[in-house]
Amino acid sequence: xxxxxxxxxxxxxxxxxxxxxxxxxxxxxxxxxxxxxxxxxxxxxxxxxxxxxxxxxxxxxxxxxxxxxxxxxxxxxxxxxxxxxxxxxxxxxxxxxxxxxxxxxxxxxxxxxxxxxxxxxxxxxxxxxxxxxxxxxxxxxxxxxxxxxxxxxxxxxxxxxxxxxxxxxxxxxxxxxxxxxxxxxxxxxxxxxxxxxxxxxxxxxxxxxxxxxxxxxxxxxxxxxxxxxxxxxxxxxxxxxxxxxxxxxxxxxxxxxxxxxxxxxxxxxxxxxxxxxxxxxxxxxxxxxxxxxxxxxxxxxxxxxxxxxxxxxxxxxxxxxxxxxxxxxxxxxxxxxxxxxxxxxxxxxxxxxxxxxxxxxxxxxxxxxxxxxxxxxxxxxxxxxxxxxxxxxxxxxxxxxxxxxxxxxxxxxxxxxxxxxxxxxxxxxxxxxxxxxxxxxxxxxxxxxxxx
Amino acid sequence: xxxxxxxxxxxxxxxxxxxxxxxxxxxxxxxxxxxxxxxxxxxxxxxxxxxxxxxxxxxxxxxxxxxxxxxxxxxxxxxxxxxxxxxxxxxxxxxxxxxxxxxxxxxxxxxxxxxxxxxxxxxxxxxxxxxxxxxxxxxxxxxxxxxxxxxxxxxxxxxxxxxxxxxxxxxxxxxxxxxxxxxxxxxxxxxxxxxxxxxxxxxxxxxxxxxxxxxxxxxxxxxxxxxxxxxxxxxxxxxxxxxxxxxxxxxxxxxxxxxxxxxxxxxxxxxxxxxxxxxxxxxxxxxxxxxxxxxxxxxxxxxxxxxxxxxxxxxxxxxxxxxxxxxxxxxxxxxxxxxxxxxxxxxxxxxxxxxxxxxxxxxxxxxxxxxxxxxxx
Numbered sequence: 001x002x003x004x005x006x007x008x009x010x011x012x013x014x015x016x017x018x019x020x021x022x023x024x025x026x027x028x029x030x031x032x033x034x035x036x037x038x039x040x041x042x043x044x045x046x047x048x049x050x051x052x053x054x055x056x057x058x059x060x061x062x063x064x065x066x067x068x069x070x071x072x073x074x075x076x077x078x079x080x081x082x083x084x085x086x087x088x089x090x091x092x093x094x095x096x097x098x099x100x101x102x103x104x105x106x107x108x109x110x111x112x113x114x115x116x117x118x119x120x121x122x123x124x125x126x127x128x129x130x131x132x133x134x135x136x137x138x139x140x141x142x143x144x145x146x147x148x149x150x151x152x153x154x155x156x157x158x159x160x161x162x163x164x165x166x167x168x169x170x171x172x173x174x175x176x177x178x179x180x181x182x183x184x185x186x187x188x189x190x191x192x193x194x195x196x197x198x199x200x201x202x203x204x205x206x207x208x209x210x211x212x213x214x215x216x217x218x219x220x221x222x223x224x225x226x227x228x229x230x231x232x233x234x235x236x237x238x239x240x241x242x243x244x245x246x247x248x249x250x251x252x253x254x255x256x257x258x259x260x261x262x263x264x265x266x267x268x269x270x271x272x273x274x275x276x277x278x279x280x281x282x283x284x285x286x287x288x289x290x291x292x293x294x295x296x297x298x299x300x301x302x303x304x305x306x307x308x309x310x311x312x313x314x315x316x317x318x319x320x321x322x323x324x325x326x327x328x329x330x331x332x333x334x335x336x337x338x339x340x341x342x343x344x345x346x347x348x349x350x351x352x353x354x355x356x357x358x359x360x361x362x363x364x365x366x367x368x369x370x371x372x373x374x375x376x377x378x379x380x381x382x383x384x385x386x387x388x389x390x391x392x393x394x395x396x397x398x399x400x401x402x403x404x405x406x407x408x409x410x411x412x413x414x415x416x417x418x419x420x421x422x423x424x425x426x427x428x429x430x431x432x433x434x435x436x437x438x439x440x441x442x443x444x445x446x447x448x449x450x451x452x
Numbered sequence: 453x454x455x456x457x458x459x460x461x462x463x464x465x466x467x468x469x470x471x472x473x474x475x476x477x478x479x480x481x482x483x484x485x486x487x488x489x490x491x492x493x494x495x496x497x498x499x500x501x502x503x504x505x506x507x508x509x510x511x512x513x514x515x516x517x518x519x520x521x522x523x524x525x526x527x528x529x530x531x532x533x534x535x536x537x538x539x540x541x542x543x544x545x546x547x548x549x550x551x552x553x554x555x556x557x558x559x560x561x562x563x564x565x566x567x568x569x570x571x572x573x574x575x576x577x578x579x580x581x582x583x584x585x586x587x588x589x590x591x592x593x594x595x596x597x598x599x600x601x602x603x604x605x606x607x608x609x610x611x612x613x614x615x616x617x618x619x620x621x622x623x624x625x626x627x628x629x630x631x632x633x634x635x636x637x638x639x640x641x642x643x644x645x646x647x648x649x650x651x652x653x654x655x656x657x658x659x660x661x662x663x664x665x666x667x668x669x670x671x672x673x674x675x676x677x678x679x680x681x682x683x684x685x686x687x688x689x690x691x692x693x694x695x696x697x698x699x700x701x702x703x704x705x706x707x708x709x710x711x712x713x714x715x716x717x718x719x720x721x722x723x724x725x726x727x728x729x730x731x732x733x734x735x736x737x738x739x740x741x742x743x744x745x746x747x748x749x750x751x752x753x754x755x756x757x758x759x760x761x762x763x764x765x766x767x768x769x770x771x772x773x774x775x776x777x778x779x780x781x782x783x784x785x786x787x788x789x790x791x792x793x794x795x796x797x798x799x800x801x802x803x804x805x806x807x808x809x810x811x812x813x814x815x816x817x818x819x820x821x822x823x824x825x826x827x828x829x
Contacts, residue, residue, distance in 0.1 A: 035768030062771025127742040
């Protein structure tokens with residue numbers, strides 16, 4: 001079956017490359033504020049698990065009035081128009097005098113459908129009619145996309161004008177269109193040419209499945225990150241105690257470097273999951289406030305001290321309740337109550353504790369200086385908060401956006417509140433286990449609801 | 453920059469304590485079995501038990517457990533033991549995350565088995581060199597002719613080595629009885645060493661090495677299947693947004709007093725009512741552009757004097773305008789308006805026109821001071 005192919009055409013600088021970039025989920029496509037950046041038709045294949053289609057990014061029209069004149073001179077009636085366009089792209093003089101039009105019309109002559117892009121934030125102008133007329137002459141299925149680059153001030157006028165030339169007119173902002181909007185557009189593509197509908201419907205299904213897989217991957221990345229950061233410890237064997245004490249600052253540095261590096265690696269993976277390979281992700285520019293080890297600001301990302309106390313009661317009570325069950329309630333629920341109080345106490349005293357630094361005497365002589373693992377009860381929440389926030393930004397970020405990401409904090413607590421009670425409890429219990437350096441089974445599954 | 457590789461990259465590092473345990477066990481067991489009794493007699497059938505049956509049985513069990521993937525997760529248990537160093541704990545955690553901890557432990561166990569076989573071989577050599585090992589066999593039920601077909605089939609893999617093949621004569625000559633104390637042909641009893649060596653080389657070393665290689669392959673294949681590892685293989689090129697630091701042509705803020713106006717943009721000329729110095733009378737206004745008639749276009753092209761060409765600031769300069777400007781000179785005035793009033797330009801629009809004018813001889817961008825962009829691009 002022949003693949004669906006769409007040539008994105010229009011005036012220069014109306015967002016053609018941005019539309020291709022967003023729809024193809026490909027941030028490699030060059031986008032520039034300077035007109036004339038696209039000199040050649042660039043074919044971009046959108047591959048999915050079972051299907052795919054092609055988008056062709058084309059140069060903008062440069063001399064549409066002259067081209068239309070040429071075409072008019074070579075076709076006397078409607079039946080000759082498509083043929084005249086085919087002759088136009090073959091003609092050596094035309095190739096020399098109208099290189100941009102030849103480039104943009106070639107994929108259409110080869111059978112691509114037309115996606116005509118205009119800027120809905122600026123007034124309609126009659127000078128556009130020449131290019132719309134040329135496109136009509138190709139006889140290819142077509143759709144007009146109004147891209148509200150700066151505002152939607154002139155969408156109505158554009159819609160009225162475009163309806164004269166195109167059967168389907170859609171508003172599509174490649175910078176803001178969310179995933180559902182993109183799927184809607186694909187569904188509309190499927191209606192342009194009936195023989196393409198099967199492959200394009202498959203593309204839609206595949207993209208939806210891939211979206212779910214991306215979420216799952218994100219929860220796995222976070223689970224691995226959490227486990228690694230919470231359990232990491234660095235140590236060094238030395239001959240005597242003074243040496244061990246001397247080496248501790250170095251160990252602390254190594255520890256912090258490793259932790260920061262590990263978190264950054266996960267962030268890069270997160271970007272890679274969503275195919276943002278060209279995003280300005282220089283970590284020093286990816287201003288991630290606060291510093292991972294700046295305890296003072298942790299409550300911006302994790303939980304407040306009061307919330308931590310509540311969590312301490314929940315996890316303590318859960319452990320105590322398990323003990324109650326073991327004695328079949330003979331303890332008169334004292335386990336749950338006692339566990340809750342114990343949890344409260346440990347949360348209160350452990351809330352500000354950061355990293356353990358230890359000196360151990362070795363059985364065969366010498367000392368071992370250890371740094372880590374982190375004991376702060378808020379630490380897993382801080383990591384979750386930062387990662388989930390980045391996830392929200394990255395997963396919604398369209399591939400046409402080339403600006404550096406701006407990061408602000410979020411209230412993780414609000415997000416946790418949205419979860420079902422049982423999911424909340426499981427999450428708190430998992431975090432509690434992690435700071436106690438106990439392995440957590442199915443951590444990724446426990447974190448998955450945060451990515452809904 | 454390349455996507456950072458895993459800070460605790462996982463690979464098949466050797467767990468030396470496990471391998472050492474296998475090697476020690478191999479040496480001790482080989483010494484015990486091959487030392488024999490006071491006359492240096494070693495029961496061939498016991499040797500086959502140790503060097504053939506046990507390795508083969510363990511090989512089959514190992515392979516089946518590897519294929520089925522069922523059974524008790526020994527790896528999880530081993531990983532939880534408090535004997536591992538920080539580094540190993542990290543490695544085991546990574547292996548668990550990638551769900552390859554079973555393969556990791558399996559690999560270590562195969563290495564241990566191989567170490568077991570190699571130290572057994574070493575001890576075997578040492579004893580062959582330093583003592584007289586007398587290989588005998590005893591059986592109440594079996595005769596030499598019963599045993600020979602079995603030994604023959606065991607020796608099939610090294611058919612190319614005739615000296616290591618069991619013969620009926622050798623079997624008959626080395627059959628032992630504990631009542632027998634005197635041996636007439638003692639030299640025959642040493643002849644089994646080649647057969648025993650071949651058994652060890654094939655059934656212990658070769659097959660175990662094959663399984664080791666398969667395990668290593670399975671481990672690596674499973675690691676590379678993990679999505680995180682696939683992501684690590686992808687590159688992270690430089691951001692591809694525009695970072696052009698172009699020098700833009702200066703903008704003129706004053707127009708000559710007598711200059712023709714070319715309304716390329718088809719703008720409402722009332723927008724320019726505030727510019728008293730401009731002559732907007734019909735005689736002084738040209739109408740070239742994509743919507744112009746041939747006569748209008750011709751008249752504009754014929755003009756030799758300077759003109760100011762009004763264009764829509766938000767529309768990028770197109771080829772047809774560039775063609776028109778090739779033969780004239782003057783100023784390009786990009787206009788932006790809202791309703792019936794002119795508004796200051798956006799910085800990126802002005803820069804686009806400056807860039808365009810820079811590529812033309814005889815043309816400059818004109819922008820009255822009050823309409824310069826108010827924001828940086």
